[in-house]
Amino acid sequence: MLSTNTVVKVGIAQMDVVKTPNTIRTSGLGSCVGVVLYDETKKIAGLVHIMLPDSSLGKTSTLNAAKFADTGIEALIEKLKMEGAQQYRLKAKIAGGAQMFQFTTDNDTMRIGPRNVEAVKNELKKYGIPIVAENTGGNSGRTIEFNPETSLLNIRTVNAGVCDI
């Protein structure tokens, strides 16, 4: 049988949801964090590409929820529920939060990767969503793709190889 799987691409500060047999992907994660939430029973998964730890940092007139850890995860949970996922069944896999450049500076922007990861973990804890696997930190960029059929997150890097978590 011919399969007609599509790969749904998620840009920076964006989010989306897919159902099997489709997969969902975001590329060029640096200090940003890719958060995948999935419901194994329904085989539905959502991905949000987060840039900043907290929406209180935002000073724009309109809020792009997907940009921040707190509002992004909340909005993704709502979107998944609308597609039929059950919140109590949601699990998470996360990747990203690298420090692409090594500077000896106290500038907060340079430490944004670890801060994003920490904020994502706190937020998931708040909703009681377990983190099944993570590939965070380091200093490599990542491209990630999640397959709701297998619940595997494929991670590609330039300098640190490829793996499934």
Added chain:
Amino acid sequence: MKISTMHLDILKEIGNIGAAHAATSLSGLLGKKIDMRVPNVEMVSFTDMMELAGSSEKVVVGIYLRIEGDVEGSMFFVLPIEQANRFIRRLIHDEQFDFSNNPVSEIGLSAMQELGNILSGSYLSALSDFTGLKIYPSVPGLSVDMFGAIVSIGLIEISQVSDSVIVINTSIFEDELGDFEEVQGSFFLLPSPDSFITLFRTLGVD
């Protein structure tokens, strides 16, 4: 703030002056004729910015400097791997040098960092002379990685106040190789939103 054609022209002129000085520096370093493209200034979404080098996954050699002073923001100098190899091989007289090696030789990395420093320094000092504004670049950082992963660090700060970015994009290339994407070294100047107001005021356009 509304961006008019006149604003865009000023930003293009900034890119023009900066890249022309950087091209002259590079030409002196390599003993080769270096050309530049007409600057491109656009307001793009973050997602489009990540794709400006063709694809956010494209592996490039990237130099990043933070800018502080009267003008703040980020500056990137991005080279395709093959072109970075050409420059560094010529600079360190080592035909075997390759950024695709793992690990990359220290002397090559250090030469690349210095090259980025000199070129970005020429660009920014020309900008400073032209405007009379104080511009203090940080020590340059070097990364060989996906374009999107590299350039996103410049978007982080802007993302707190905006959902799009104005980028001044200028490319330089070796005259003998011609004007092709695969051989261009690109400067991306991303001033912070506040800095645009400073730049325009200084140059007499409100």
